[in-house]
Amino acid sequence: MNGCILVLVALGLSIVFGLMGIINFAHGIFYMLGAYAGWLTVHLTGSFWLALLAAPIAVGLVGVLVERGVLKRIYGTRNANFAGVLVTYGLAIMIPDLVRMTFGRPGKPFAVPEALTGSLFRLGAIDVHRYRVFILLVTAVLLPLLWLLLNKTNLGLVIRAGTSDNLMVQLLGINVARTWTITYALGAALAAFAGVITAPLVAVAPEMGGLVLIECFIVTVVGGMGSFVGAVVGGLLIGETLALTGMLYDVLADVVIYLAMALVLLVRPRGLFGQEGMSEE
Numbered sequence: 474m475n476g477c478i479l480v481l482v483a484l485g486l487s488i489v490f491g492l493m494g495i496i497n498f499a500h501g502i503f504y505m506l507g508a509y510a511g512w513l514t515v516h517l518t519g520s521f522w523l524a525l526l527a528a529p530i531a532v533g534l535v536g537v538l539v540e541r542g543v544l545k546r547i548y549g550t551r552n553a554n555f556a557g558v559l560v561t562y563g564l565a566i567m568i569p570d571l572v573r574m575t576f577g578r579p580g581k582p583f584a585v586p587e588a589l590t591g592s593l594f595r596l597g598a599i600d601v602h603r604y605r606v607f608i609l610l611v612t613a614v615l616l617p618l619l620w621l622l623l624n625k626t627n628l629g630l631v632i633r634a635g636t637s638d639n640l641m642v643q644l645l646g647i648n649v650a651r652t653w654t655i656t657y658a659l660g661a662a663l664a665a666f667a668g669v670i671t672a673p674l675v676a677v678a679p680e681m682g683g684l685v686l687i688e689c690f691i692v693t694v695v696g697g698m699g700s701f702v703g704a705v706v707g708g709l710l711i712g713e714t715l716a717l718t719g720m721l722y723d724v725l726a727d728v729v730i731y732l733a734m735a736l737v738l739l740v741r742p743r744g745l746f747g748q749e750g751m752s753e754e
């Protein structure tokens with residue numbers, strides 16, 4: 474389950490980096506905003522299923538505003554990649570403070586929907602809860618759909634071509650600016666969806682985006698920046714590592730994932746499935 478959540482968040486981070494070359498420190502805030510949007514939808518309507526639909530759409534629109542209103546201004550400027558880091562890091566600091574001012578500092582309770590409460594079956598001495606199985610099933614359905622979007626549609630073709638050679642795509646007359654906006658909104662919506670499905674398991678709080686962002690950066694580094702398969706494999710690998718080592722000693726889990734990242738960088742600097750030279754562009 475940990476791996477599934479990391480995969481969904483890391484995919485958006487990886488896709489945005491692969492196409493736009495931006496190390497998006499603001500990605501964690503979309504995860505947090507998705508959780509808050511889901512909580513607010515449930516609070517107003519009482520429907521968790523509506524929250525699953527409404528939160529990604531709402532946060533995707535926020536992603537459009539961020540990309541068009543902020544990031545667009547740094548494209549083509551000197552040291553654009555470094556400027557992107559500074560701008561997105563600034564957003565990652567500012568927006569959680571705005572959320573605190575709006576909703577307060579205490580975490581917001583987010584109940585598991587009634588239809589998904591309770592244990593589904595027992596696995597030895599462990600109760601396997603319905604909601605955790607639901608997360609696994611949703612991720613198993615969503616990942617093939619994302620793969621089809623990226624590999625079997627015109628939008629996916631442009632995204633993959635832009636990841637390999639952005640300049641050539643522009644020279645072919647393709648509206649790259651619109652593709653970047655759609656891609657950034659898609660990454661934000663994926664993070665928001667992960668935030669909604671995670672919300673019933675944790676307290677919805679402004680700090681939750683920063684916590685998941687660190688783990689997702691490790692996932693994308695291990696799997697390979699800009700790689701769909703890398704994000705999936707890296708997310709599952711890091712998720713399992715966190716869960717299994719956390720059973721022994723909580724602090725050990727944080728140490729082990731950093732050691733795993735360091736080992737991968739030493740052996741294969743571009744990550745398990747990353748393209749050679751991707752991180753240097």
